[in-house]
Amino acid sequence: MERPMGESAVLANNSTDAAMKSAGTKKSTKTPATKGKIPAASLSREAVVEAVRQSIFQGRLVPGQRLVEAEICEALNASRGNVRTALMDLEHEGLVERIANRGARVRIVPLEEALHIVEVRMAVESLCVARAAERITPEDRIELQALAQQLTEKAEQGDVDGYADTTRSVFETYLRMANQPVAAEVLAKLRARNTRHRYRLTYRKDRAKVSLPYWLEIIAAICAGDPAAAEAALRAHAQNVQETMKALAEAEQPFAGLTPLSG
Amino acid sequence: MERPMGESAVLANNSTDAAMKSAGTKKSTKTPATKGKIPAASLSREAVVEAVRQSIFQGRLVPGQRLVEAEICEALNASRGNVRTALMDLEHEGLVERIANRGARVRIVPLEEALHIVEVRMAVESLCVARAAERITPEDRIELQALAQQLTEKAEQGDVDGYADTTRSVFETYLRMANQPVAAEVLAKLRARNTRHRYRLTYRKDRAKVSLPYWLEIIAAICAGDPAAAEAALRAHAQNVQETMKALAEAEQPFAGLTPLSG
DNA sequence: GCGCTCGATATTGTCAACAATTTAGCCAAC
DNA sequence: GTTGGCTAAATTGTTGACAATATCGAGCGC
Numbered sequence: 001m002e003r004p005m006g007e008s009a010v011l012a013n014n015s016t017d018a019a020m021k022s023a024g025t026k027k028s029t030k031t032p033a034t035k036g037k038i039p040a041a042s043l044s045r046e047a048v049v050e051a052v053r054q055s056i057f058q059g060r061l062v063p064g065q066r067l068v069e070a071e072i073c074e075a076l077n078a079s080r081g082n083v084r085t086a087l088m089d090l091e092h093e094g095l096v097e098r099i100a101n102r103g104a105r106v107r108i109v110p111l112e113e114a115l116h117i118v119e120v121r122m123a124v125e126s127l128c129v130a131r132a133a134e135r136i137t138p139e140d141r142i143e144l145q146a147l148a149q150q151l152t153e154k155a156e157q158g159d160v161d162g163y164a165d166t167t168r169s170v171f172e173t174y175l176r177m178a179n180q181p182v183a184a185e186v187l188a189k190l191r192a193r194n195t196r197h198r199y200r201l202t203y204r205k206d207r208a209k210v211s212l213p214y215w216l217e218i219i220a221a222i223c224a225g226d227p228a229a230a231e232a233a234l235r236a237h238a239q240n241v242q243e244t245m246k247a248l249a250e251a252e253q254p255f256a257g258l259t260p261l262s263g
Numbered sequence: 264m265e266r267p268m269g270e271s272a273v274l275a276n277n278s279t280d281a282a283m284k285s286a287g288t289k290k291s292t293k294t295p296a297t298k299g300k301i302p303a304a305s306l307s308r309e310a311v312v313e314a315v316r317q318s319i320f321q322g323r324l325v326p327g328q329r330l331v332e333a334e335i336c337e338a339l340n341a342s343r344g345n346v347r348t349a350l351m352d353l354e355h356e357g358l359v360e361r362i363a364n365r366g367a368r369v370r371i372v373p374l375e376e377a378l379h380i381v382e383v384r385m386a387v388e389s390l391c392v393a394r395a396a397e398r399i400t401p402e403d404r405i406e407l408q409a410l411a412q413q414l415t416e417k418a419e420q421g422d423v424d425g426y427a428d429t430t431r432s433v434f435e436t437y438l439r440m441a442n443q444p445v446a447a448e449v450l451a452k453l454r455a456r457n458t459r460h461r462y463r464l465t466y467r468k469d470r471a472k473v474s475l476p477y478w479l480e481i482i483a484a485i486c487a488g489d490p491a492a493a494e495a496a497l498r499a500h501a502q503n504v505q506e507t508m509k510a511l512a513e514a515e516q517p518f519a520g521l522t523p524l525s526g
Numbered sequence: 527g528c529g530c531t532c533g534a535t536a537t538t539g540t541c542a543a544c545a546a547t548t549t550a551g552c553c554a555a556c
Numbered sequence: 557g558t559t560g561g562c563t564a565a566a567t568t569g570t571t572g573a574c575a576a577t578a579t580c581g582a583g584c585g586c
Contacts, residue, residue: 042540042541044539044540045539045540068566068567068568069567069568070566070567070568079540079541079542080541080542080568081539081540081541081542082539082540082541084568084569085348085351088348088351088352089351089355092352092355100547100568100569101546101547101548101567101568101569102547102548102549102567102568103548103567103568104568113444113445116443116444116445116446117445119390119443119445119446120387120390120443120445120446120449122390123386123387123389123390123446124383124386124387126386127382127383127385127386180379180382180383181376181379182376182379182380182382182383182453183379183382183383183386186383186449186453190445190449305570305571307569307570308569308570331536331537331538332537332538333536333537333538342570342571342572343538343571343572344569344570344571344572345569345570345571347538347539363538363539363577364537364538364539364576364577364578365537365538365577365578365579366537366538366578367538
């Protein structure tokens with residue numbers, strides 16, 4: 001209704017490839033045959049979850065957009081049951097909003113909530129870096145210092161993507177070091193939930209210059225085995241992120257509907 | 264197979280009442296009639312979630328117990344689809360564990376994980392009490408001081424249930440004051456997830472004596488508008504909880520299977 | 527006697543038809 | 557012109573049947 005047709009193609013064009021990739025792993029063991037009737041080997045629930053999730057992350061599905069079960073069915077060639085459960089899964093992840101009898105849509109995460117998310121992340125991640133600092137081993141120290149070096153290089157080269165990837169590696173490294181699986185789980189969900197807001201920050205040309213000193217300080221504190229300093233450094237970074245997000249949102253406010261992902 | 268029969272009654276006997284209560288709210292508007300065929304007005308998905316959740320909380324379903332869809336169906340008089348989605352919901356809550364093609368069981372939360380949960384809760388709740396201390400209003404102060412008074416009285420009277428209820432009120436109050444919906448959401452899930460371990464602590468006769476000073480200190484710090492002190496007080500409490508949980512688990516280790524809920 | 531394949535059974539996963547609900551358009555009445 | 561109810565269309569929710577998968581036990585060869 002809202003948009004008559006053809007938009008389901010947005011989901012189909014690029015998604016099925018990625019979706020099939022994860023679906024292939026499943027049905028590989030045995031050929032179903034299915035009594036001669038070929039039901040087009042429809043996507044499993046997990047594959048649908050992944051396809052829709054990626055579509056949201058990559059901006060093919062914009063916040064607020066309606067997710068009609070039947071449309072997704074056709075676009076991904078999946079049965080409605082699978083699509084339905086997939087949407088429920090995504091609701092639990094906080095990516096999709098579902099209202100009873102009224103359908104699902106891509107969840108809109110308002111700035112205020114995004115700031116709250118950063119705040120909670122700050123609390124949980126400060127726990128993680130503190131524990132990482134306490135538990136650091138010589139091997140970890142070498143790895144972290146190498147990452148610090150790499151981070152500096154990427155920043156100097158102006159390699160935005162590489163810099164973003166490396167920060168993720170740092171994050172994953174101290175998370176592993178912290179040995180806090182519950183914290184890791186919580187963080188994964190929170191990060192997924194404000195991917196969009198995070199993207200706006202991460203992929204800015206000048207972001208590396210601002211964030212590099214914060215990252216280096218965090219790494220230095222962990223390597224020094226100083227939990228308090230690590231917490232402080234992480235909180236400083238988080239506060240900068242909050243401020244920058246606010247500033248960015250204000251700057252973009254006038255343009256309302258537009259979302260210039262690649263500023 | 265494992266246990267031939269009759270155990271489904273464990274779920275049915277007491278649960279349907281509570282389940283019906285929440286189901287009643289839904290179907291109240293209109294009588295379905297359903298073409299003359301009476302499908303026994305089966306429980307909706309949410310009602311099943313609630314019934315199973317309560318059964319787990321109240322210990323009628325013990326950790327590790329298998330949750331066969333068909334059995335729950337019959338016990339609660341719900342359709343399998345609803346039971347199925349309910350189990351998936353509970354999986355997301357961390358209460359139920361589901362293995363593909365092998366069914367669901369009540370999740371076993373090992374001591375180690377329970378300690379991790381307390382640690383994450385400590386991080387998130389310390390954020391909340393700090394914010395509560397920053398944002399406190401005169402009305403909040405009056406409310407908190409009244410709760411502190413009540414807490415002291417219940418502890419003196421040895422009213423274990425009342426004391427537990429009041430601590431929950433304190434928790435809810437500073438959570439509301441903190442204005443951190445995301446943190447509240449995360450905490451709700453974490454609390455649900457180690458309900459069982461928490462019960463062992465909360466409902467001990469002598470627990471109030473130990474925890475009361477911690478609670479009073481937290482409240483005092485919030486009322487004083489001192490975020491740092493509030494965080495410190497909360498962390499002290501959390502650490503005591505961790506230590507006590509460890510000690511309790513060790514003490515119970517010899518008795519293996521038994522779970523003396525009302526020690 | 528021991529291990530192994532092969533069937534029987536129990537249980538979960540998928541699907542498509544059906545029921546219920548909401549929404550939008552329309553006409554009538556005020 | 558606006559409000560109110562009524563009907564039709566679109567969409568979600570539910571159910572039962574069927575397919576796929578894992579588990580267990582019996583028979584069989586070694």
